[in-house]
Amino acid sequence: MAYDNLVLEKGMYTEAKAKGQTLTQFLEAEDSSKSYDDGLDAFQRQLKRFDIRVKGDNTDVIEKFFATNESAVLFPEYIARTVLVGLEKANILPEIVATTTTIDSDTYRSIYMNDGEDAKKRKSLKRVGEGGQLPVTTIKTKEQVVNIFKYGRLLQASYEALRRKKLNVFEIFLQQMGRQIALDMAYDAIRVIISGDGNKNAADIFKIGDADIGGTAGILTYDEYVSFWNEFSPYEMKTVLAPKVQLKDILTLTEFKDPQAGFTFQKDGKLISPLGAKLVRADQVQELGVEGIIGLDKGLCIEEIVEQGVTTESDKLIDKQFERTAISRVGGFNKLFQPSAKVLKWK
Numbered sequence: 001m002a003y004d005n006l007v008l009e010k011g012m013y014t015e016a017k018a019k020g021q022t023l024t025q026f027l028e029a030e031d032s033s034k035s036y037d038d039g040l041d042a043f044q045r046q047l048k049r050f051d052i053r054v055k056g057d058n059t060d061v062i063e064k065f066f067a068t069n070e071s072a073v074l075f076p077e078y079i080a081r082t083v084l085v086g087l088e089k090a091n092i093l094p095e096i097v098a099t100t101t102t103i104d105s106d107t108y109r110s111i112y113m114n115d116g117e118d119a120k121k122r123k124s125l126k127r128v129g130e131g132g133q134l135p136v137t138t139i140k141t142k143e144q145v146v147n148i149f150k151y152g153r154l155l156q157a158s159y160e161a162l163r164r165k166k167l168n169v170f171e172i173f174l175q176q177m178g179r180q181i182a183l184d185m186a187y188d189a190i191r192v193i194i195s196g197d198g199n200k201n202a203a204d205i206f207k208i209g210d211a212d213i214g215g216t217a218g219i220l221t222y223d224e225y226v227s228f229w230n231e232f233s234p235y236e237m238k239t240v241l242a243p244k245v246q247l248k249d250i251l252t253l254t255e256f257k258d259p260q261a262g263f264t265f266q267k268d269g270k271l272i273s274p275l276g277a278k279l280v281r282a283d284q285v286q287e288l289g290v291e292g293i294i295g296l297d298k299g300l301c302i303e304e305i306v307e308q309g310v311t312t313e314s315d316k317l318i319d320k321q322f323e324r325t326a327i328s329r330v331g332g333f334n335k336l337f338q339p340s341a342k343v344l345k346w347k
Contacts, residue, residue, distance in 0.1 A: 013314040024043040043081070096190070108145060110146060151329050
């Protein structure tokens with residue numbers, strides 16, 4: 001079906017949700033982008049159909065969405081897509097999450113792998129003699145379900161207050177809402193890394209000054225950093241989450257000031273710490289009561305569980321009932337391998 005022959009109606013959101021889709025995905029099923037070479041997706045072609053300009057110097061006002069009953073159907077999806085852009089811009093989850101699973105329930109029960117009592121011994125490569133028994137890896141369902149939460153904000157405004165506002169200005173506010181949702185989700189992801197997901201898999205905690213790490217409490221030197229890195233074997237410390245004070249402590253280590261690390265930071269802003277771990281500023285670590293850092297093997301640590309993309313109360317928005325309209329994302333976090341993340345406290 002050609003994009004200009006589609007009949008847009010409110011019920012599309014209900015149909016899309018029943019299929020676990022966004023409106024964009026639903027429209028793609030009716031009007032596949034594979035049939036075009038314009039570089040637009042199905043939703044963007046509908047904006048073009050109704051001559052709604054959301055980008056550039058000559059963006060339209062919000063009122064343009066409501067010129068017809070059909071074009072009004074596009075407004076909730078415009079909000080969801082714009083909030084998602086803000087969420088992705090401010091999101092540190094890609095630096096934390098190993099994989100993402102989409103579900104259609106409010107709970108999720110994951111699996112875990114049990115390799116036996118000696119975690120390090122099981123990683124060693126040994127030949128098995130003829131007739132000998134192979135080491136056993138057991139995969140089981142976790143005892144506790146992972147709870148799924150709604151992260152969101154209320155859009156509180158009247159249609160009359162917004163209808164004449166330019167979409168490029170409105171976009172800034174929507175993206176800021178997305179940014180806050182991202183920060184809330186990152187807080188929960190880091191909480192799960194530290195405390196576990198309810199299945200007795202909290203991260204091991206080390207302190208500067210204790211027997212394993214050495215050094216003087218409250219003072220980070222390269223020796224303590226290396227000792228912490230050593231605790232990860234057979235996993236790898238690929239990412240370090242650090243609040244601003246601890247991030248400064250790491251960045252000012254003499255060993256960090258080598259020419260190559262400095263060049264990488266100045267060229268693209270990527271913070272590479274000594275021993276190769278990527279540094280990510282995460283003030284949520286301190287907000288959760290940890291005066292220190294988290295090291296993790298990013299590819300083996302956290303699974304993100306989501307229902308779908310950003311959702312809106314579409315009926316309200318289409319009917320211009322903006323007052324206290326919820327914009328949200330539903331999700332949660334599951335810890336995959338307990339030894340893949342560890343905490344180093346300064347004190």
